[in-house]
Ligand SMILES: Nc1nc2[nH]cnc2c(=O)[nH]1
């Protein structure tokens with residue numbers, strides 16, 4: 001939308017301008033709501049009748065029967081794993097060896113990688129994700145293909161070349177010197193361009209020598225405004241192996257700390273089997289944890305202790321972790337997070353507002369994107385428009401919903417790809433990119 005040309009988008013609105021874990025009344029809902037957008041930014045949110053009176057010259061758009069939410073923020077997802085989703089019967093290390101790493105090796109073929117990048121970006125958008133922190137490829141060409149595609153489409157993407165120098169497959173290994181040079185080139189080419197940012201991405205301590213982690217720390221010191229992501233404390237077998245490989249480390253987190261990798265721009269995926277000391281140090285460093293509930297259940301890693309993270313003040317957001325996760329929907333991750341807490345004696349009772357916050361504003365803050373994640377005036381107009389398919393169960397449930405909060409609960413429970421009608425990034429509809437079609 002052009003700057004100076006106001007658009008008034010009508011829908012049922014939901015957002016969490018406050019944190020429901022710390023403040024009452026965090027969910028703001030308008031059952032006949034509107035959003036006024038000026039170029040990239042939201043200028044007003046509220047009741048449709050009031051805003052129509054105040055912004056009479058605005059072009060009208062939207063649909064009062066649809067549901068408008070902030071675009072989702074996926075803080076952990078793997079681009080090369082689209083075609084691995086649903087690989088059953090395996091836990092993490094076997095799943096990596098048997099199904100996932102062979103697929104990741106195929107991205108050495110640039111044509112294969114380009115096709116996959118297009119599918120991956122489209123899958124994010126089709127699920128309402130407008131911002132993502134993405135584990136890239138081990139191959140620089142494939143990594144460039146992802147950045148190119150995200151730039152072409154207009155997605156907000158933070159990503160980086162995945163680094164490993166042991167215990168995967170030889171084709172996926174690099175060496176510290178090559179890693180340094182390649183990351184420097186990729187950072188100079190992509191970090192800060194369009195809506196893209198670079199994240200240094202060692203796969204996990206298990207697959208990285210001290211020397212490779214050292215080089216990652218050196219890069220982070222040389223380029224202090226790039227991001228950092230990796231895996232932490234996911235499965236018991238993984239944690240045991242990491243303890244054997246790093247006999248000097250008091251725990252898993254220490255394998256990253258020693259090399260200066262634990263800071264306010266660091267996002268750690270999983271953190272299921274975590275010790276108290278690690279939580280305290282993560283909180284002190286201001287790092288964030290990407291909670292990936294569908295993956296934790298699908299590959300049998302365990303149940304996430306949200307209570308202990310909150311008690312220690314560790315920032316938590318949601319990740320789909322495709323392909324360990326069971327799809328790209330952050331609505332589904334919200335539902336799985338809810339169920340994962342219900343299953344634990346000391347689980348945190350979550351409601352629709354918590355799920356929305358985790359899927360939107362918490363993710364934006366975890367990625368340092370203060371201008372994203374809710375619909376407050378001044379924020380970027382990153383949006384997802386949901387409408388149940390005619391005749392669907394969701395349509396039936398929503399028609400009889402007793403309250404806006406219950407409607408939001410129904411959306412998390414039942415709305416998936418089929419209900420995503422449109423997404424906007426920075427005030428621009430990306431609807432054209434949701435549809436199928438070969439490229
Ligand atoms: N879930 C998950 N955990 C990992 N740990 C190292 N690599 C991976 C991966 O691809 N997926």
Ligand SMILES: [Zn+2]
Pocket residue numbers: 076077078135231269321324
């Ligand atoms: Zn992962």
